[in-house]
Structures are given as structure tokens and as C-alpha cells.
Amino acid sequence: MQLYNTLSAKERAALIQEAGHERLTISFYKYAHIGNTSLFRNHLFIHWNELDVLGRIYVAHEGINAQLSVPAENFEAFKKHLDTISFLKGVRLNIAIEQDNMSFLKLKVKVRKKIVADGLNDDTFDVTNKGIHVDAEEFNTLIEDPDTVLVDMRNHYESEIGHFKNAITPDVDTFRDSLDTIEAELADHKEDKKLVMYCTGGIRCEKASAYYKHKGFKQVYQLEGGIIEYARQVENKKLENKFMGKNFVFDHRRGERISEDVISQCHQCGIACDVHENCANEACHLLFIQCAECKEKMDNCCSEECKQVHNLPYEEQKALRKGKGASNKIFKKGRSPVLKFKK
CATH class of the missing domain: 3.40.250.10 (Rhodanese-like domain)
Incomplete structure (x- = not known):
């Protein structure tokens, strides 16, 4: 029984592009008591994999937190399956404002202690x-x-x-x-x-x-x-929009535009910009704001040092990474000292 991904993200992206079918980016959550989290995790993976659902889902004893990409043609079948789960029947689905067929490229259903890391007892x-x-x-x-x-x-x-x-x-x-x-x-x-x-x-x-x-x-x-x-x-409802700028989202899009305001700046040159990028140096992968001009100039890297590493042959990059942890930990997004115009 398949309970894991058999395709790489690159292979999946090629299949999605070749198929040419529209996909919907969706998120939902629900606090509920889940007894056997591993069994529930496997149940979701089996059924959602059949529907070509991709995304990142956390399951814990306290509930579920899901960000997904679902083929538009399978959306009703997906909702029907949700309704077979008692605590998910009629759950509100947040459908993305801006759609992107490549928002998720793998199906990852993970068992966690909590569906959001809040540090609370x-x-x-x-x-x-x-x-x-x-x-x-x-x-x-x-x-x-x-x-x-x-x-x-x-x-x-x-x-x-x-x-x-x-x-x-x-x-x-x-x-x-x-x-x-x-x-x-x-x-x-x-x-x-x-x-x-x-x-x-x-x-x-x-x-x-x-x-x-x-x-x-x-x-x-x-x-x-x-x-x-x-x-x-x-x-x-044609209401007044009191949100300024973009809504950061946790998929490959990294943001949805809610208003035309650009309230942040490129972390490298300081011009108005609100596009997040990950440093192309795999040993870094820092999340930061980078304008198109700096992206081209810096080869999508956060620093000259990372640019030099990124331009090395792949095997040399792997050798440099061997035995080392990520240089920029996940919670240091945008705070690296190499970024001159960081917040």
C-alpha cells in the first residue's frame, strides 16, 4: 500500500504542466480530538493521493491543519470525502484569491504534537x-x-x-x-x-x-x-478593503496580493518591493525580499558569498554542505546581517 510520494517535485511539476488542468489552492483547519493520529494520517494519504491532492497537512491529537492543491475537477469529490469524516463535515475551506497550479508539488501528511507550534500547555x-x-x-x-x-x-x-x-x-x-x-x-x-x-x-x-x-x-x-x-x-460584498499589501502564504506562491500597496522594500537595494525569495544557495535557503533587478544581479542569492557557492559545480556544493546544518535557521527569516535593508 502506497503511503509515500513516488514522484519528485520536479517530476510532479512536469506532469501538472503537461496535463494542463486547473488546480485550486485551499486551506482549512479544525480543532477536534483525534485518537489514533497515525491511522488518521494514513487514511487521509490514501484517499487524497487517489484524488491527486498535493499539499502540507499536519495531524495531531488536537486536530488538523491543511494547506492543499486540488485538481478543480476533483474538488467536489474532495469535499465529499471530507464530509465522510464527522468533525470535518461542512468545514470552511479557504480558497486562495490567486491560483497557481504549482503551489504544492508533493503530498505530505505529517503527525505532529500540535497543529500549530504555540508552546502552550x-x-x-x-x-x-x-x-x-x-x-x-x-x-x-x-x-x-x-x-x-x-x-x-x-x-x-x-x-x-x-x-x-x-x-x-x-x-x-x-x-x-x-x-x-x-x-x-x-x-x-x-x-x-x-x-x-x-x-x-x-x-x-x-x-x-x-x-x-x-x-x-x-x-x-x-x-x-x-x-x-x-x-x-x-x-x-463590495466592502472597503482595510488591508494594505500582500498576504503571506505558506506555499510556492509566498504571497497573495490583497491591495496594490507595496509597503516593504527589497532587502538588498531598498526599493519598494514585496516579493519573497529563497536564497538559491541550498546551504543557505534564506527567505528574504528581493526585487527583480537584484535577483538577476545576485543570481537569486542573498549575498556575494552565497552567489559564489551557488555558481560552483553541483558536486562541489554538495561537498561543502556535507556534515553541516543550514547556515540560516528557519526562524531567522529576513534577519541575516548580509541584508542591508532588512526590517
């Missing part, structure tokens, strides 16, 4: 006592209230390219860092202010809202469906 508070969910229209009204504090629950490299007007954007590398940072910053306003939160698709706010209520915040709200659903509702 869930036994110490009621995770079901969540904040009030609001739609885009209610959200727009709330954030104009002078008694509202609007908080971005994402990381620095996400909010750098796009965020809501007047939002607090913590300068943090991880979600777990943001929880304590925000609590400390708003410690004097637990009773007199409305705490309104948002994130990419809503999952981080689900846990954060319960945590902040446990910490004494009296009025806690969260944007239902996150920025993805907000953008859809703004378009469908």
Missing part, C-alpha cells in the same frame, strides 16, 4: 472558550472603534509585506513568541479595550483567543477565516 486553560468570531463587515466596524486594539498574530516576515491599517505587528520570529509579547504590551488594557486579532486563515487566533481570555482579557474578538476569507468577503 493546553491543560492549563479551556481551549474551547474562544473569542467572538466576526466577519469582514463586523471587523471593519470594530477596528474603527477607538476602544479597539488590533493585533496581527503573524510573524515579522508575514506582516512586513502586508497588514491591516493601524495594527500592532509584533517583531517576532514565531507564533509562540507573539503570545507573551502581546500580553505584556497590552497588560494595562485587559478590561477597558476590545482585543481584535487576525492571522492568515484563522487558526492561530483560535488558540490565542482562548489563551488571552484565560489571561484576563474581557473582550476578545477574532477575524473568522483570517485575511484569506476577509479578502473574499470584501470582493463579494
